[in-house]
Amino acid sequence: MTEWDAGTYRARHAFVFEASADLVDGWLAPRAGEAVLDVGCGTGELTARIARSGAQTLGVDASAAMVDGARARFPDVPFEVQDVHVLSVPAPFDAAFSNAALHWMRPLDVAFARIRAALRPGARFALEMGGAGNVQVTLDAVAHATRTLGLPDLASPWVFPSTAELCALLEGAGFRVERTLLFERPSRLDGEDGFRVWLESFGQAWLAPLAADAHAAVLREAEAFARPRLWDGSAWVSDYVRLRALAVVPE
Numbered sequence: 001m002t003e004w005d006a007g008t009y010r011a012r013h014a015f016v017f018e019a020s021a022d023l024v025d026g027w028l029a030p031r032a033g034e035a036v037l038d039v040g041c042g043t044g045e046l047t048a049r050i051a052r053s054g055a056q057t058l059g060v061d062a063s064a065a066m067v068d069g070a071r072a073r074f075p076d077v078p079f080e081v082q083d084v085h086v087l088s089v090p091a092p093f094d095a096a097f098s099n100a101a102l103h104w105m106r107p108l109d110v111a112f113a114r115i116r117a118a119l120r121p122g123a124r125f126a127l128e129m130g131g132a133g134n135v136q137v138t139l140d141a142v143a144h145a146t147r148t149l150g151l152p153d154l155a156s157p158w159v160f161p162s163t164a165e166l167c168a169l170l171e172g173a174g175f176r177v178e179r180t181l182l183f184e185r186p187s188r189l190d191g192e193d194g195f196r197v198w199l200e201s202f203g204q205a206w207l208a209p210l211a212a213d214a215h216a217a218v219l220r221e222a223e224a225f226a227r228p229r230l231w232d233g234s235a236w237v238s239d240y241v242r243l244r245a246l247a248v249v250p251e
Helices: 006-013 021-028 045-051 064-073 108-117 136-148 163-172 194-202 212-230
Strands: 035-039 056-061 079-081 093-099 119-130 176-189 236-248
Touching (some): 021 045, 021 236, 035 045, 035 108, 045 064, 045 093, 056 064, 108 119, 136 194, 136 236, 163 236, 176 194, 194 212, 194 236
Parallel strands (some): 035 056, 035 093, 056 079
Antiparallel strands (some): 119 236
């Protein structure tokens, strides 16, 4: 399981929420007075953005560290520690939102079913997650490193669906998909150590089976593999691919 550090997340990975402000404003388009559920709220920046619309907003995340960080930064916005697979809310919401979180939430069919159960008829669900091809160079780099070092393959902790796969999952959970968008978003990882910091932060669970010496060796080999592919001469630029959807609960 990934042990998140809210301070490091904000300091080194703010692009994750900064790049998706238009997902709130343009896709979710929250309205004053409605109830909005933010699933996988992380450190709460986008939850707070939703709340500034006047919506009654609740942010939920499986990480207690992230929720603590969100509460400290945004004390006027409610946050709860909840696992989406057993999500429980006291009353149905008018809308749900999720950014950069669902690709962690295996199995997705259960996650979408629980989100659907938290919404009233006519409610909408705006989401962004990693799509097919997301961080493929990083996936290839770790696979190359383990092969080169004679180590067992490591199973990725993420699921990055195609547009068709996401639509099938949403429809299977009872949503009607209104629109989707799959797009590349090259993402700058600040610092000479940007690739390594990203991998150590987001890849904790991925690399967890490795002993300390093997862990360090995989980081070195993966970084060497990725450098000619992701280093642009002044910064690491990761090959992010994002998948968005707007779905509704039929009346």
